Amino acid sequence: MSANKPPAKRTYQSTEQRQSATVEAVVQLCAEQDPSTLTTARIADEVGLSQGALFKHFPNKNSLWESVAAWVSEQLTQRVFSVADQHEQADKALEAMFLAHIGFIARHPGIPRLMLGELQKPGNSAAKRIVRQTLANYRQKVISLLNLGIQQHRITSTIDTEAAAVLYLGAIQGLVVQGMIGGDIHSLEQAAPRIFRLYSASFQEVPDAPQT
Amino acid sequence: MSANKPPAKRTYQSTEQRQSATVEAVVQLCAEQDPSTLTTARIADEVGLSQGALFKHFPNKNSLWESVAAWVSEQLTQRVFSVADQHEQADKALEAMFLAHIGFIARHPGIPRLMLGELQKPGNSAAKRIVRQTLANYRQKVISLLNLGIQQHRITSTIDTEAAAVLYLGAIQGLVVQGMIGGDIHSLEQAAPRIFRLYSASFQEVPDAPQT
DNA sequence: CAAAATAAAGTAATTACTCACTTTCTTATG
DNA sequence: CATAAGAAAGTGAGTAATTACTTTATTTTG
Known part of the structure; x- marks a missing residue:
């Protein structure tokens, strides 16, 4: 029947762009949350990435x-x-x-x-x-x-x-x-x-x- | 041969005593460690208790x-x-x-x-x-x-x-x-x-x- | 097409808390 | 005063949830 794959059209960005976006997201998140409770999942979500993808831009x-x-x-x-x-x-x-x-x-x-x-x-x-x-x-x-x-x-x-x-x-x-x-x-x-x-x-x- | 059971002679203390000992242990531990990284296991160890025993004295x-x-x-x-x-x-x-x-x-x-x-x-x-x-x-x-x-x-x-x-x-x-x-x-x-x-x-x- | 970016699922480690059972302490009674 | 029974304190082995990081396969882009 309907589409097997709505291709979701992801937008790819360079590692450099993702890095600075991630850093800013962390600073932003720390305004509302204790830094020690920030998870990589929450950060990735804020950036608009999957959790795993984060580790393509930061080694750890x-x-x-x-x-x-x-x-x-x-x-x-x-x-x-x-x-x-x-x-x-x-x-x-x-x-x-x-x-x-x-x-x-x-x-x-x-x-x-x-x-x-x-x-x-x-x-x-x-x-x-x-x-x-x-x-x-x-x-x-x-x-x-x-x-x-x-x-x-x-x-x-x-x-x-x-x-x-x-x-x-x-x-x-x-x-x-x-x-x-x-x-x-x-x-x-x-x-x-x-x-x-x-x-x-x-x-x-x-x-x-x-x-x- | 030697004893099958060295009975280990635990000393039991009242919940009140354990509570204050635990609180002081936490204050002590915070001198060397970020409070948010303190685990119940570490605290219990410092007091000289098993981790499970801690929850006999504090509900959580x-x-x-x-x-x-x-x-x-x-x-x-x-x-x-x-x-x-x-x-x-x-x-x-x-x-x-x-x-x-x-x-x-x-x-x-x-x-x-x-x-x-x-x-x-x-x-x-x-x-x-x-x-x-x-x-x-x-x-x-x-x-x-x-x-x-x-x-x-x-x-x-x-x-x-x-x-x-x-x-x-x-x-x-x-x-x-x-x-x-x-x-x-x-x-x-x-x-x-x-x-x-x-x-x-x-x-x-x-x-x-x-x-x- | 090849390389880079991403998703999605998986893994091992950690952690707060529970549970079944044992040991010690307290106390009432013969 | 001795002692048995119940209460309280303790252990040690779980458990479910969370988390940093990995892996595999797919999609985008120069």
């Missing part, structure tokens, strides 16, 4: 996590560092970085989960190394900007720069955790400027006559 | 997680709040809380993993509710102390108390994450006072003649 799951970590690291570093470089004054650069970081997270709520999840894993997986390295670079950038701010006489020279770098990252963490508790990711962007203002109060030079 | 794994969350919440709240109540001056109380919290984490490095892990889970498990409630109480306590500090003229009245509460929890988070990156949990207690000093600089009233 670890390698997929590595690609995801690399993507996150690249995106985060690029976006955050590039806005920092648009500002002459170190304190303005720090603020811009802070807001850019929160904005990035607000658009990709799965990212804190991903990074924290990797850090919590035991051992020294490639993904974990990438995350750790990214955070170390980030921290160094903050310290450099703080030192620059001191030179510019916009940050008090008595500041404990290492502590200030930890507190900077902590401020972001605090916002993220608060968002996880409240469940509303979008309130992050509203709260971010208030948090940064308070943070910067801890080291701001208070000139009597500030010039714009 | 979720219930175990609930008990763990309750234990953590109780311990943390009790320890942190009790040191706060030993101080008249709100800023001193905040500092004591901060250091007590970090000390607690340093002695139980699995606890941040546990709490963050629960928060990241989807749904509304009992354990997640407990963690969320605990953090909400904590936050409220910080806000109350900040307000008290304003009354006592030890904290500047222009402070954004909500932001300060977020930054307070963020400072702890930042320390913890820094510890996870570095891998050394004990450096936490050294770094903690420096972080708190910087944090408190963001709202400290600066009297010209401070009296001890």
Whole structure:
């Protein structure tokens, strides 16, 4: 009778395309799901592939996590560092970085989960190394900007720069955790400027006559 | 020849004892392992029980997680709040809380993993509710102390108390994450006072003649 | 057509939980 | 006070479900 085979017309794509689509799918899925509970079946389904086909594009799951970590690291570093470089004054650069970081997270709520999840894993997986390295670079950038701010006489020279770098990252963490508790990711962007203002109060030079 | 049955002399303990021993074993194990990878077999082994026996004391794994969350919440709240109540001056109380919290984490490095892990889970498990409630109480306590500090003229009245509460929890988070990156949990207690000093600089009233 | 991409079914390993049975503890009673 | 009986705690061997990864055969495409 009717057709024995409605040929289903699959669309084939290159491994490269599938790889980046898969990475983005993972980031997307992490917005709603604990990364450690993500199965290859669920990921493949999101990409629109059979589970088996996934392993034609990634040799194994670890390698997929590595690609995801690399993507996150690249995106985060690029976006955050590039806005920092648009500002002459170190304190303005720090603020811009802070807001850019929160904005990035607000658009990709799965990212804190991903990074924290990797850090919590035991051992020294490639993904974990990438995350750790990214955070170390980030921290160094903050310290450099703080030192620059001191030179510019916009940050008090008595500041404990290492502590200030930890507190900077902590401020972001605090916002993220608060968002996880409240469940509303979008309130992050509203709260971010208030948090940064308070943070910067801890080291701001208070000139009597500030010039714009 | 020798005995057909060395009777093995098991020691039986009450369900209550086993429950608390199990909870502590979980907290202990989380110091070295991602909570989401903890199996009932591993836990039972740590307690010194067969895997099946675990289910004589907990109806299921979720219930175990609930008990763990309750234990953590109780311990943390009790320890942190009790040191706060030993101080008249709100800023001193905040500092004591901060250091007590970090000390607690340093002695139980699995606890941040546990709490963050629960928060990241989807749904509304009992354990997640407990963690969320605990953090909400904590936050409220910080806000109350900040307000008290304003009354006592030890904290500047222009402070954004909500932001300060977020930054307070963020400072702890930042320390913890820094510890996870570095891998050394004990450096936490050294770094903690420096972080708190910087944090408190963001709202400290600066009297010209401070009296001890 | 040949190579790459995909589906679909299969496999071995892991895991939470169950079950049938044994060992220890508790307690009431002669 | 000794002891038998029942309750509680424990074991060890399952089981069904899940999961990362494989294999085989089919479809698309340059």
